[in-house]
Amino acid sequence: MQRFNEVTEYFENTIKSKLNSIPNKIKSIVTEIRIKVNQPIVIITLNDRYYLSEFGLSNIPHNCSSVTRNEFNECIKKMCNYSFFTFENQINEGYLTLKNGHRVGVCGSFSNNGEIISCNDIYSMNVRIARHIKTYGKYIAENFINSRNHLLILGKPASGKTTLLRDIATELSANKIKVLVSDERNEIAAGFNGKYEFELGPFCDVISNCKKQVSAEIAIRTMSPDVIIFDEIGFNDADILKKLSNSGVFTIATLHSFDNGTNSFILNQLSSEGFNPTIIYLDNIGDIPRYEYSYTND
Numbered sequence: 001m002q003r004f005n006e007v008t009e010y011f012e013n014t015i016k017s018k019l020n021s022i023p024n025k026i027k028s029i030v031t032e033i034r035i036k037v038n039q040p041i042v043i044i045t046l047n048d049r050y051y052l053s054e055f056g057l058s059n060i061p062h063n064c065s066s067v068t069r070n071e072f073n074e075c076i077k078k079m080c081n082y083s084f085f086t087f088e089n090q091i092n093e094g095y096l097t098l099k100n101g102h103r104v105g106v107c108g109s110f111s112n113n114g115e116i117i118s119c120n121d122i123y124s125m126n127v128r129i130a131r132h133i134k135t136y137g138k139y140i141a142e143n144f145i146n147s148r149n150h151l152l153i154l155g156k157p158a159s160g161k162t163t164l165l166r167d168i169a170t171e172l173s174a175n176k177i178k179v180l181v182s183d184e185r186n187e188i189a190a191g192f193n194g195k196y197e198f199e200l201g202p203f204c205d206v207i208s209n210c211k212k213q214v215s216a217e218i219a220i221r222t223m224s225p226d227v228i229i230f231d232e233i234g235f236n237d238a239d240i241l242k243k244l245s246n247s248g249v250f251t252i253a254t255l256h257s258f259d260n261g262t263n264s265f266i267l268n269q270l271s272s273e274g275f276n277p278t279i280i281y282l283d284n285i286g287d288i289p290r291y292e293y294s295y296t297n298d
Contacts, residue, residue, distance in 0.1 A: 001027045003129050006100050010127075012074035015041065015067065018052055026057065031158065031285075036124040037072050040064035044158075046285060073119040079104060084119060091116050093185070101130035101190025101197040128158075130190060130197070135160065136289055137167025140280065143291075144168070145175060147278060150241070150250055152233075152267070153289070154257040155282035161254040162187055162231055164282065164289065166198055168252060169229055173201025180225035182215040183208045188231055216240050220247055227252060235266055238273045245275060257281070 004027040008019045018041065019033070032044035040061050041052035050057040053064040079096050080087045090096050092115050096104040108122035116122060144151055155161045166188050172179050181204060183189050189206045190197035196206060205223055207215040212230055219225050228244060230237070230253040241251050257264050270277070279292040 003100070003102075003131055004028070004030050007033065007098070007102050007127055007129055010075065010079045010098060012071045012078070015071055015075065018054070021056055022052075023056070031129055033127040033129075034124070035067050035072065035075065035127075037069050038066045039124075040066055069120070072122075072125075075125070076106075076119045076122060088115075091122075095185060097186045097190065098127075099197075101187070103128045103130060103185075103187055130187075131163070135164050135167050135286065137164060137169075137171045140164070140289060141168050141171035141175065144172070144250075144252065144278075145177065148250065150245065150275065150277035151252045152277040152279050153252070153254045153282065154264075154267075154279060154292075155254070156258050157256060158285070159282040160285035160287075161282060163285070165229060165231060165252070165254055166200070169200045169204050172227060173203040176203055178224065178226040179204040179229060180215075180219040180223050180227070181206045181229045182210070182212055182219070182231075184210060184212055184215070184231065188229070212237055212240055216244060220244070220249065225249055229253065232256065233266070235269065238266075238270050238275065241270060241275045242273045251275075251277070 001024055008016050011019060015035070022043070026045060029046045030043055031046060034042040034044065043050045043052055043057060050059065051061050051064045058064060077084065079098060087096055091106060094106060096106065098104060105126040105128070106122050107124045108116055110116055153161050153164060169179050169181055169188070181188050181200065183206050186208045188198070189200055189208065191206065191208045200206065207218060216228060219228055227250045230251065233241070233253045233255055244251055255264070255266060280289040281292050282289055
């Protein structure tokens with residue numbers, strides 16, 4: 001519930017009051033708060049989805065008041081500490097990082113050069129509540145140490161991939177494995193004002209707000225890592241992973257996938273580039289990770 005209360009401080013007072021009316025037992029399992037201009041507030045929990053009405057949670061949008069433009073803009077301003085342009089680079093990448101590791105995705109109207117100019121260009125946001133949950137990181141880390149093979153964690157959005165990645169990094173550091181976390185969107189360690197919200201251990205270093213290609217080159221040249229951890233790899237990252245493998249550095253990364261990866265274009269591309277990881281798949285948050293296969297064993 002503490003994490004939920006941390007997030008509500010960033011909302012406009014009318015919205016904050018409605019959020020605070022949610023029962024405490026629900027607050028403790030809320031994962032996302034989604035708001036849109038002229039639409040009802042949506043609450044996502046670990047096991048259900050609701051609208052937020054004047055009288056609490058509802059399964060139907062009727063009698064749920066919509067968020068006004070002024071209310072929405074006040075939320076954005078508070079999240080930016082009333083300095084919109086200080087957070088301009090993050091906003092133009094589609095997100096904001098809040099204190100304590102909470103994350104806000106933003107959508108709206110971009111200009112011709114790919115920038116959001118003002119609050120009025122943003123129409124919706126998704127506030128994702130960060131929690132440092134102990135999952136199956138110890139189990140995965142032990143298997144990784146024993147196998148000494150690259151590892152890809154697959155799963156659909158919001159299945160717990162980043163949470164598991166954070167847990168694995170902590171466990172590897174506890175085993176004196178030199179880990180470098182490439183925290184491109186500042187979500188794994190959650191740095192804020194020179195401090196990391198999630199301490200990953202003395203053997204773990206973090207490079208935040210930096211493109212994967214750049215952070216990988218810095219890591220190899222200066223930090224001599226045993227393992228580099230990435231979140232959300234894509235089509236443009238195959239060459240990076242191949243270079244790291246050729247440099248003698250193991251990689252652990254996450255990849256969005258709606259199945260076990262057998263039909264993943266990105267995974268097939270990585271395989272064609274000679275990157276042959278062990279695959280595990282997450283069905284939902286908290287579920288036991290399923291080891292699917294390892295290309296090296298084919």
